[in-house]
Amino acid sequence: MGDFWVFGYGSLIWRPGFAHVETQRARLHGYRRSLCVYSFVHRGTRERPGLVLGLDRGGSCVGLAFRVPGELRDEVLSYLRERELVTNVYLERTLKVRLDGGGTVEAVAYIVDRQHEQYAGALDAADAAAVVRGAVGQSGNNEDYVLSTLEHLKALGxxxxxxxxxxxxxxL
Incomplete structure (x- = not known):
């Protein structure tokens, strides 16, 4: 099997955690980056959920596409599934992304399952901030997650x- 691509839009951008041989900015049409997933473990608890990013329907999302050597397919997909599918709030899909360098490739991406109990829906900025503010989980403060993600996005333009x-x- 040949090389394949993985699309990152949140923490995969700044902490992919898998071997890859190329990284390009890319745009995924039909989905947007959104704090639409309640976090009961990493950035909140069931009693005081936080929010983490998901790809939700509508709009488009600029992120990074990582090209992975074909011989690492099983290893990398196993890693990604263990990382992204812990509570099955995400669905693994292969979707077309447009690379900034030109051309379109199919990339593995994880979109939110709108039927899952952790789906928060389309929150406005004020409501999302109210959920994030003060939430803490096993991986730390929810505010730090949001601010760090934004910092990394800005660093990439x-x-x-x-x-x-x-x-x-x-x-505020």
Missing amino acids: ICDHWLEEVAKRIE
Whole structure:
């Protein structure tokens, strides 16, 4: 089997955790980056959920596409499934992404399952910030997760106005 691509839009951007031989900015049409997943473990608890990012329907999302050597397919997919499918709030899909370098590739991506109990829906920035503010889970403070993600996006020149608005409201 040949090389394959993985699309990252959140923590995979700044902590992919798998071997890859190329990274390119890419745009996924039909899905947007959104704090639409309640976190009961990593950034919150069941009693005080936090929010983490998911790819939700609508719009488009700029992220990174990672090219993975074909011989690492099983290893990398196993790693990603263990990381992303812990509570099955995400669905693994192969979707077309447009690379900034030109051309379109099919990439493995994890989209939110809108039927899952952890799906928070389309929150406005004020409501998302209210959920994030003060939530803490096994992986730390929910505010740090949002602010760190935004910092990494900005460092890559990726603009996300909605996430910026959430961050402003967190810091109030």
